[in-house]
Amino acid sequence: MNGVPSTPEGGPDLPRIAVDRLIDRGHWNGYQKRVLAICTAAVLLDGMDNQILGFAMPALMAEWHLPRESFVPVVVGGLLIMSLGSGLGGWLGDRAGRRPALISAVGVFGLTTAASVLADNLPMLAFCRFISTLALGAALPNATALVSEFSPASRRNLAVSLTMMSVVLGGLVGGALSAWLLPTYGWRMLFGSAGILTLVVTAAMMALLPESPRFLVHRPRRRRELDRMLRAAGFDLPPRYHLELPTALAVVGGGMSLFRPPLLIDTLALSAAFLFGLLGNYLVFNWGPTMLTAVGYDLAVSSLGLGAFNLGGIVGALIGSLLMDRLGPRVPILVMAAAGTACALWAGQLLSGGLHPTALVVAGFAATGVFMSGLQVMLFSLAVSAFPASIRAQGIGVSLSIGRIGAVAGSGMGAMIVAAGIGPFFAVVGFSCFAIGLAVLAVRAKAGR
Structure with a gap:
């Protein structure tokens, strides 16, 4: 059992470790900042993809000979579907984990953004955008939860703010990318480049992003994963210890x-x-x-x-x-x-x-x-x-x-x-x-x- 945390009934003489206190009172180390950087990159792409239709709309109107009013149902429908995605994404994050929910959301909006280059008419593009906006809505709750649960109390608000500011930065990056690509290469190159970039970040998340320790603490079957992650994050743990289960996390209903x-x-x-x-x-x-x-x-x-x-x-x-x-x-x-x-x-x-x-x-x-x-x-x-x-x-x-x-x-x-x-x-x-x-x-x- 060396290196595997046990619950209190595993032995009365073992030291007691509370994951909440361990993180809240610890330093903001490189491992935690890496989690912040990965989630920030994901949210930045969320912000860019969220505004990409607005950047491409003039080019789409010209190519398909459509008035601006034709895009109103796509924009409004996307916002409504994004609302559904936020609730669904939060539900999945609390059940399956923040990591798989966030990676899945980013991967889906990366795929559908890249697939938009195949659209030959507005209904085809709207279909891709509606799936994309569903995933866009699911990303933010999980990125917020993951960053906050990895950050010490003294830096938590700063970490969450840096992550959410990336939505605005994503719009600025999308504007710069649009100004570069649209005049010369057209809207398909814009969607394709954004989609491929998002899929590259998705692959990096799969390789580097850990699960939230505050999520794992209530998953007894994943005790080894929790222990390995805490040690990799640089927390000083004894070879064996009690894992205190914070009752504040258990919510009836x-x-x-x-x-x-x-x-x-x-x-x-x-x-x-x-x-x-x-x-x-x-x-x-x-x-x-x-x-x-x-x-x-x-x-x-x-x-x-x-x-x-x-x-x-x-x-x-x-x-x-x-x-x-x-x-x-x-x-x-x-x-x-x-x-x-x-x-x-x-x-x-x-x-x-x-x-x-x-x-x-x-x-x-x-x-x-x-x-x-x-x-x-x-x-x-x-x-x-x-x-x-x-x-x-x-x-x-x-x-x-x-x-x-x-x-x-x-x-x-x-x-x-x-x-x-x-x-x-x-x-x-x-x-x-x-x-x-x-x-x-x-x-x-x-x-x-």
């Missing part, structure tokens, strides 16, 4: 406990927070450039505005993650929500009443992105702390799944909001920040510490 007290309030509150976060962000992603061109700015300014919003979100998420590691997620999110409300209203006033210098437009979008996009990343850290590990992937997946209604609403109502003008546009973004703050207030104080 499994995933259904998300919809019963005391977790019901947290589930609903986090779902509402994600809903308003996605509403505000998708409104800017999908309609920000259109809104700027509608009031008279050229395409260059429109692109700069959206880029500034994304970069501002990265800055906001980094600042927020550092604050969360010191204060917990609850207080920094509330502060960011209040500041975001004020900042969005300021940007609406600043940019109303005619055209303004490009620098002011960039400043307004960047400042708003710090809070609106930054808040969206920070919510994942709050979700990680709110749900027990045994149903953590499901909790994140369900909250994100319900919250994606906001993405559909932000995308669907965008034309009407743009028509109302730049002031109302930013007022909706400010209201989204304010609503996030109200929702987070409802999350139990213990969960939000």
